[in-house]
Amino acid sequence: MRPSYLRHSFLESGYGLHFATPPPADVADLRHLGDQEPWRVLACALANLQQGMFEVSGRLLGLMHEARDADVWNACATLLSYAAPYSVIRKLEASAEKLLAPVEHSPYTRRYFCEILASSAGVWGVPHLISHYRELKDRKVEAEVEYYISQVLEGDPGPISRGPRVLWESNGxxxxxxxxxxxxxxxxxxxxxxxxxxxxxxSQKLHEQEAIVEGERLNIRAVAQRLLTRVRTGLHPDRIEAGRMLLEATTGMDCRAFFDGSGRLQNLTAAAIVEEFLEREDADRYQSGVRYFFGHRIPD
Incomplete structure (x- = not known):
């Protein structure tokens, strides 16, 4: 059962990558990684990842093999997306077909791998993301993954986000x-x-270990500037949520006030948070193409 200190954590329009309330004092104790309760494992992993202890992310792979709970997989996907080294995500990708093997798995199961590959933004992962898309059999899931692919390859939602062209065939x-x-x-x-x-x-001379976001090498200043424009105008709500998560993950900023308790965007508050970040010139400390979590460079 999700504890109160993780209420709305791991949710893009919730508390994101922060705890809802102060967790237990021993939350980061590594013994919790072996707990049978998945949420204790997740809380321990989050606390350690916030401190730059990236080796704990490997435990999330085991948790995905052990648990078949959608909420747990959603939380694992979020942490892997924004905090796991590419070496860990490559291991997940290598085990994808094993995790997808049960005949009874939902058509949504493959979507998790697409989400992780897209949100972790590795150039190396894009061909894998496209390969997963090729294997999808459910139109609703395909539409969701088209959004993920657009998030990687398009500055704004465009032809990729709209999906394949459609022809209508008459029965005659x-x-x-x-x-x-x-x-x-x-x-x-x-x-x-x-x-x-x-x-x-x-055109951008991208290397496979670099990160690519919205059609360009990851640059957190550009991410913040696009996010500021969007929260001011309300355009592309899905991109606002993704931008919030990436900014929060990279810097460790508390962006919980972006949304109210019902998940509604608080435009003025969100804009003020992003403006303050840009005015502090904090973006200059983050190298382009490199992923960070709570200010710690993710190793690879």
């Missing part, structure tokens, strides 16, 4: 018996994804 019967079936041009879309990715890698 005369009205009123005629019906049309949508045909999604998936192969054309996959070619578009691969071409866009290769063009970005070539």
């Amino acid at each position: 019967l005369p009205p009123p018996f005629e019906e049309s079936t949508p045909i999604f041009l998936t192969e054309e879309y996959l070619t578009q994804l691969e071409g866009t990715f290769q063009e970005l890698v070539s």
Whole structure:
């Protein structure tokens, strides 16, 4: 059962990567990583990751093998996305098919791997993300993953976020018996994804261990500036949530006030938080293309 000090933690429109209330004094004690209660493991992992103890992220892989609870997987996905070294995420990707092996797994299960690959933003991971998309069989899940891919490859939601073109195929019967079936041009879309990715890698001379966000090498100042524009205008709410998480993860800033208790964006408050960050010039300490968690450089 999720404890009160993790209420709304790991949620983009909640408390993000912070505890809801002060956790127990021994929350970071490594013995909790072996606990049978998944939320104690997650709390311990979060507390250690906030201090730059990135080796604990490997325990999250084991937790995903042990638990088949959606809330636990959501929390694991969030921590892996923003705090795990790429070496750990590569291990997760290598075990993906084993985790997907049960015949009864939900079509949403593969979405977790897409979320982690997209939010961790590794150039190396984009081909894997595209490969997962190719294996999806549920249109609703495909639409969600199209958003993830757009988050990596497009500055603003555009053709990639809209998904493949659709043709309508008639059954050939005369009205009123005629019906049309949508045909999604998936192969054309996959070619578009691969071409866009290769063009970005070539034009920006990206290396596989670098991070790519919204069509460019990760730059936390640019992330904050785009986020500020969006919270002022209310445009692209999904990108606001993703931007908040990336800014919070990188710096450790407390962005819990971005949203009220019902998950509604507090535009003026959010704008003030981002403005203060930009005015302090804190962005200058973060190297472009490199991931950080709570100010600690994530090793790879």
